[in-house]
Every structure is written in structure tokens, then in C-alpha cells.
Amino acid sequence: MPKDHGIGASTKRREDVRFLTGRGRYTDDINLPGQAHACFVRSQVAHGRLNGVNTDAAAGMPGVIRVFTAGDFERVGGLPCGWQVTDRFGAVMQEPGHPVLATGKVRHVGDPIALVVAETYDQARDAAEAVVVDIEELEPVLDMKAALAEGAPKVHDELTSNLCYDWGFVEENREAVNKAFETAHHVTTLDLVNQRLVPNAMEPRVAIGDYDFATDDSTLYTTSQNPHVIRLLMGAFVLGIPEHKLRVVAPDVGGGFGSKIFHYAEEAAVTFAARHLRRPVKWTCTRSESFVTDAQGRDHVTRIELALDAEGHFQAIRTETYANMGAYLSTFAPSIPTWLHGTLMAGNYRTPLIYVNVKAVFTNTVPVDAYRGAGRPEATFQLERVIDKAAREMGMDPVELRRKNFITQFPYATPVAVEYDTGDYNATMDKLLEIADVAGFEARLAESKARGKLRGLGVNCYIEACGIAPSHLVGQLGARAGLYESATVRVNATGGLVVMTGSHSHGQGHETSFAQVVADMIGIPDNMVEIVHGDTANTPMGMGTYGSRSLAVGGSAMVKATNKIIAKARKIAAHLMEASPEDIELKDGRFTVAGTDKSVAWGDVTLAAYVPHNYPLDEIEPGLEETAFYDPNNFTYPAGAYACEVEVDPETGKVTVERFAAADDFGNIVNPMIVDGQVHGGIAQGIGQALLETTTYDEYGQLLSGSYMDYAMPRASDVPFYAVDHSCQTPCTHNPLGVKGCGEAGAIGSPPAVVNAVVDALQRAGHSHITHIDMPLTPSRVWAAMQG
Amino acid sequence: MTRVTMTVNGKAVSGEVEGRTLLSQFLREGLGLTGTHIGCDTSQCGACVVHVNGQDVKSCTTFALECEGAEVRTIEGMANPDGSLSTIQQAFQDHHGLQCGFCTPGMVMTASALLAKNPTPSEAEIRHYLEGNICRCTGYHNIVKAILAASGQDVSHLGHGDAVAAE
Structure with missing residues (x-):
């Protein structure tokens, strides 16, 4: 039976009533x-x-x-x-x-x-x-490579050039990686553009x-x-x-989506x-x-090379990316193509040698910064596209090539400086093949063919690093901020709680899911817990919500503060029952002396804390309010496998997403309904990137795609129902909830699935020269590719 | 300035407006009905959809003066008389058809207009009817599902994760 309250329940969102009745209070309503x-x-x-x-x-x-x-x-x-x-x-x-x-x-x-x-x-x-x-x-500076040419006009006269930085990672591996390519059995090379997007909250x-x-x-x-x-x-x-x-x-x-x-x-x-x-x-x-x-997203021009041995084992990866910063450095812009991108280049695979080079460039365009996924979609897209291309070149099944190279032992230290704590990539792949009904693909292909349509199947994996991350580490990497989170838990005299969090909800439903966590820990109804966020006057200093960090980092702070509350409440309960605190158990909102029928209710204890007539005042202070700050000791690593099936109209090049499936491992889940919704939204943004959205400047630097008449936002008719599953769960080992974060997965995992599917459809139709089409895969681009 | 009079959510209202005052402006600024949202300036996003004489319209592209004498209904007027959520609103909550809530008023107004015209729309008819409403959060899955459910159709095959009642 699914749970009906607390952690693991698809509890209805309490936020919804105000949003559904026009009583939300957005900034413009003030x-x-x-x-x-x-x-x-x-x-x-x-x-x-x-x-x-x-x-x-x-x-x-x-x-x-x-x-x-x-x-x-x-x-x-x-x-x-x-x-x-x-x-x-x-x-x-x-x-x-x-x-x-x-x-x-x-x-x-x-x-x-x-x-x-x-x-x-x-x-x-x-x-x-x-x-x-x-x-x-x-003269405007628009093209990144031209911006770096000798004598190019400069966006900022006081700088020596339009180059913000030329970053190498891991620089010490550069020569070893180059050597591996010289001796590789097979090298697959892919040039691609990860186009600029407008977040469009x-x-x-x-x-x-x-x-x-x-x-x-x-x-x-x-x-x-x-x-x-x-x-x-x-x-x-x-x-x-x-x-x-x-x-x-x-x-x-x-x-928000980052913007x-x-x-x-x-x-x-x-x-x-x-x-x-x-x-x-x-x-x-x-x-x-x-x-x-609004700061825009992505805008990378990349060459990725993958070296393989004769059996298809990955030997080395080398990438070179030009990353557009736009006209100024937005708040976290420099970190996106570097630490949020290079560190994910191992993906789900054992590749012993990796070298990532990124040149960040100033241009006369809107600044670029984090957009849902932020660096991780760019890493995933190039890696999962080049693997598909390699499988085709070597005559191997793309799923089998991935499986052959999966990381299977955890913890796993990648050659790009991160350590994955847990995961089971074969399990998510197995689940994906099941929920996507890959076995039924051939029949659907025949049916499409009978209607004169091309059909293709694209599969890929992704991994992301969420819950950024230990402050001491990001400080070494150049962050000018700490990346902890905070929570204050205030228990009122009659037993209700107010949790003040430094996380911020802008659609994620924290008011519901955070309350589920705290209520579950105490064993009281969810509606006894109120979540407060979004106001510096009544929340402790916290770093907010982005990078799928709210539950992994903010939730952990909340758990830590609630544990302090429970520890103190246990002492009060022990005093009330004249027992030792070590013998006190908390279950379903009651404190019991172990092995006896003596108990006091949660509300008796909270009342005693504020009306301390019978209270151990020489040992503890009155009141019941605690604050905790939580600084994680690693990122979390959600991962999964995605599958997309498309139909392509051979006459027009129009691509239709017929089926989409996502099997994610987010570790433990607090509210499955909310998690499903996060994945759905991310997938639509990924399909939007793959098929519809692009940001176009003309030769004068005028934004041509500057309204919803010109920028193709995904509409309801552009997407199908999605099959999503998160039953594969390898809990995070280093945060108290065992959670990994789910906010960005959909946007990271879906673009390569769509493009892999379109290339597959075209290859099956005999267009063997088509190994890649740059996003968005508009009818004109697909049609032009078919003519070539 | 010209005086305009209309009925909004069953109440007679009037106010002084300029010729250029949009219905959305009149509702938000003149009447304080801030549930009607402005998400774009090209009449594309649909966050501002209200009903004028029973028809779903984009209030950002309608002059307040055009609504002289009209019956206007906004998201604030959608709940049942006892204040409980109406069927379509309840379906959005039950099936998690909203996240940030910004497009939601327009989605609900558009969906209720669709169901008034077509009580049991197909998935394709729903998706087509939502052409003028953009959502960036939900990927539309649960919006379409909520509208199917509100029309009394079985949605149990459309994925797990429906809500349970809060305690």
C-alpha cells in the first residue's frame, strides 16, 4: 500500500489551494x-x-x-x-x-x-x-571564435581580449589523454552546438x-x-x-529554472x-x-572525441568547448561551463583518462548563466551523443556499449575529481527498457512505416551532481560563497511547529514535502508543521534553491534541527515521567519509557517547555527552538536512463515525440507525486531544447527570437504523456535522508534521447550520412539533412 | 478617463479607465483581483485568460472599455459557493496539475471553458485547446490528466503518483 502521510506519501500540495483560487501572492501582486x-x-x-x-x-x-x-x-x-x-x-x-x-x-x-x-x-x-x-x-562581437581572433573588437576595452579564461581539467592529464588518442583502436569525433536557451519562467x-x-x-x-x-x-x-x-x-x-x-x-x-x-x-x-x-542558458560550441579499444571499452575522452559568457559575468556564470560541466564528463562510465578544455568568451549578447541543469546538460548531451555515434561506427548496440562501460563498483572516483557514492546503472537501464516497452519497438516501427512515417528509438543515460556542495571544496574551486543550508525549527507551546528554511520554493512544493519530513520524524500529522521561506527577516541565512539542492541540503539542515528538538524534548519527557532520557522512545507523537506503559504526548512535552512549572530548569532552558546549518561533505549523484521514440515525416522533416520514458534513481523519495512532476517538467524543457527552442541574434546583435511569437516554447500539443519511474533507489550515503535531488534530471537526460532517436530514424531510413543534427531539430534542419 | 461598468464574479463593479487600459490591468490594478496574471506582452502565454460572457478570452488583449456591461469571471470566482474547490480546481490539485502556480489561473479558466463546450474531450482535443496557454513547470502531463479526470474520464493508466489527502 502506498503511504498516506509522512515521508513517501504523495500528499496533496497545500500550496495549491491559494494558487487555484487566485490568492497566491507574487511580487507583482504587491x-x-x-x-x-x-x-x-x-x-x-x-x-x-x-x-x-x-x-x-x-x-x-x-x-x-x-x-x-x-x-x-x-x-x-x-x-x-x-x-x-x-x-x-x-x-x-x-x-x-x-x-x-x-x-x-x-x-x-x-x-x-x-x-x-x-x-x-x-x-x-x-x-x-x-x-x-x-x-x-x-562593430558587435557575436561569434565566439571570431571574438578570439587577432584584432577582433573588444566587448570590454579594459581587458586584454574577449577571452574570460582558458580552463583545462584535469590539466595534469592533458598529455596522457593525448597519448591515449594516438594509440587508440578507434576514435569517434563529434562537433556540436548546445544552443542558447531562454529560461522563460x-x-x-x-x-x-x-x-x-x-x-x-x-x-x-x-x-x-x-x-x-x-x-x-x-x-x-x-x-x-x-x-x-x-x-x-x-x-x-x-x-525560476536558474534565471x-x-x-x-x-x-x-x-x-x-x-x-x-x-x-x-x-x-x-x-x-x-x-x-x-534575464540571464540565458547553455550556448556551448563543442568538439568531443572518444577513444575506444577494439572491444568498445572507453579509453579516453577529450573535449574542447567555447562557452559564451555574453556581455558581462552574471553571478555564477564562470562556474557553469567549468566546475558544473567538466566534473560530469565521466558520465556513468569507466573512462580512465579525461581532459576538458573550456574557453569562455565575452560577446555583445545577453549574459549567460545557470539554466536548469547548468553545465550538466551540456556534458551529458555531448557524451551521450558521441557514444551513440561510436556505437554506430563500431557496429555495436548503443545500449550494450553503454552497459559494457558502466561503473558498477561504488564509491567510484572519476578522473574528473568527483566521487560517486552510490548508483546502479544497470538497474535503471533495465527498468527503462521495461517501461519504454523497447521490446515492442519493432512492431511500432512497422506500423509507422505502413503510414509512410520514419520511426526511431533513442536511449541514453545521465548522471548529475546535485546538492552543491562542501563549502570548503567549492571555496578552493573559486566560489565566493558557502554552499550550506539552514533551518530553524520553532515548536509552539501547543505542539505545532514552524520550520524556517533558507531554501526557497518557486514551484517545488516545499511547503508540503518539507512538512512531511518533519511531521514524520515526530510522528504527528503533516498539518501541524508550517514551512516558512522567502523572507530574510524570518529565515536563517541560507543559500536558496538551485542545483536540485533543496531536500538534499536544505532538508538535511531541517532534519538536523529537528533532531536537536527531539533530543531536548526527550529530556523534558524523561523529567515528566521521572525516567532517564536514554530510556525515552518517540513514536507516533508520544514519548514512552521503554518497556513500560508510561507515556506522555508530544503536546504535553511542548507545553512543559513553555510553561516550565515542572521542568529541569537546572539542566535545560525553557522553550523549544533550534537552528541547524548543514554543510554536505559531497555532492549527490542522481542518475538514470531515458528513452525517446520519434516519428519523422519524410516529406516535411517534422519530428513528433511519440513516446518518452524516464527511469531515475533519486535515492529515497519524500513525495512521489511531486518527484514525478519535477521529471515531467524537465523532460518538456529537454524536448523543447531538442526540437523547438533557440535564441537567434542577427548580424547586428539584435535578438530575433525575442518574444513568444518567435521563441518556440513547448506547448501541450508538442509533448506526449511520459512514462516515469523512480523505483530504482540507491540512497545517498552522506545525507540523513538518503536523498539525491530530482529537479534537473529531466532537462539533463532528455535532449540526447530525442536527438539519438531522430538520428536513429533517419539511419533506419537509409540516410547513413546523417550522424548528427544540431538542436533544435526543426523540420527545416531535418529536411535539409535528408536532402544532403 | 471614461467610466466602465461590468459584472465581475457576480458583483457589479465600475471604475475610471483610459482608452488604453486593458481588462487585465483593470482587474489587477483597479479591482485588486491579482489572480489574473500577466506572463507576456504578445497574447501568447494565456496566464491572463478570463471568461467574458462565458467565452474564454485573453484579458491582456481586451480593452476594459470593450467589457462595458459584460459578465466577467476570473479565477477568484471559480470556487464553489461554499468556498470549496470546484471540480476542475480540485482535479488540478488531485493530479498535481500545477507547480509554481503562475500559469494556473489561465489554465483553469481555459480548461473550464473547454469542458463547457466539450464535456468529454479526448487527450488530443485537450492538448489542442491548450495551444494558447504556456506552462514551463509541469510538462503538461498532469494538466492534461487533470482535465481528463475533471471530465469524468479514467486516468488511472496515466502513471502513478496521484495525490492522497493531507491529514
């Missing part, structure tokens, strides 16, 4: 008394010298309160970058300044130049159009600055995945406001403007503005 409205004047050219900004006409427009330009921000710091990568020669990366408003030059379409504040949004918008900007256009970004003159307190309401990180970055590095005078609130947030991790200029600008004007200032992003300001 309106403060006396609020003014902001509109940004943005660069309409990709690269230019900013010779002047004339605000005279705008300042006189109806309702205009103030027009801010870069000069107003002279005493303000720039937006900081949170990760410093060291290149393969031992030098630190080139790190340009990132002013709140463009200074001297504009560097991408959308770069903010001025901020108009007016009584209404329409007035601010009208006035923004009256700001006159004098820009001398410069459905809620556009919003920021409201507020300032209380009487107390000198600033408050920022913002659409963030990590309010504490924003408070630290904006307070300490940009505006010079100490944390105790700055509160950041991220209320209900409508999706709401970062500290953006607009947050600092409205907080600054509110202090200056002594009234709240609200900015709401339009979708068109999101397309040119």
Missing part, C-alpha cells in the same frame, strides 16, 4: 502605499559608445518624479560575480566591471541606460521613450524597493530563488547597506531609487524585456 513606478531605458544596439544621455524632455513629462542615469550611481558598486575561475596556466579569469547602469559603452541590446520613475507605470513608460540617447555604434521578474526614512531600513521585494544571497550581494557589494538594515522578500515566485538565482541590476536600481526618493519604487518586467535581460 502594491505599497505611495508607490512610484519604474521603467528602464535600454540599449537598442548591441555594442556602442555611450556619448550622452539627455533626460530634459523626459523629466518634464506628466507624472515623472526623477530620471536616474549612470552618474547617479557613481558611488555605487558594480554587480559582483560570485565565482572566480583560475585558468589552465594558473592565472585568474578576466573579470570586467558590471555597472548598474551602462557607463561609457553599451554592450548588449537591453543593457540598461537610464531609470525613469513616475507616478504610474504608463507615465514612466511614456517618459522613457522621451529620453534621448547618443550612442556611436561599434512564466512569471516575469519584478522588483520593488522600499525605504523607511524613520528607521533607515531598506526592503527589496523580488522574484528570487535565494533572497539571502541577493541581500548579501546587493547590500555588501553594490549599495553598501549592512544586512541588518536590509530585508529581501521573495514571496510566491512563478518559476532567478542571480543578482540583477534592476534590484539594486529600485532599492537605490527608493532610498533616494523616500518612497517605494516598483519595476515589473515585460516579457519582451525578459528576453533581453
